[in-house]
Amino acid sequence: MPNSSIKNEKMYEELRSEGNSKEKAARIANAAAARGKSAVGRKGGSSGSYYDWSVADLKKRAKELGLSNYSHLTKDKLIAKLRSH
Known part of the structure; x- marks a missing residue:
């Protein structure tokens, strides 16, 4: 549809x-x-890689996007969650 x-x-x-x-x-x-x-x-421009971000910054971004269940994730899994949201 x-x-x-x-x-x-x-x-x-x-x-x-x-x-x-x-x-x-x-x-x-x-x-x-x-x-x-x-x-x-x-x-389009270019942005830095999530791998250059600190875990605290990644968690802040996850919160901004309204994601949930990210506080226990490793950096790699948090990055994957941000990319696939």
């Missing part, structure tokens, strides 16, 4: 199948529909 808030369903599904979160896939698909794929591709 199509989601009316997603402007480019095909791109959204491709991004989800690549492992992107629902939020990220929707944001990219909608931006591509509004501005064009090439404009969205040029806009």
Whole structure:
């Protein structure tokens, strides 16, 4: 069933199948529909790796995203949880 808030369903599904979160896939698909794929591709920047973050910062980010059951996780598992949320 199509989601009316997603402007480019095909791109959204491709991004989800690549492992992107629902939020990220929707944001990219909608931006591509509004501005064009090439404009969205040029806009991106780079961010540091989660491996460069401290565990405290990772837990703070998990809290910001509304994740739960992360306080007992190792750094690697916490990173995996953040990437797959």
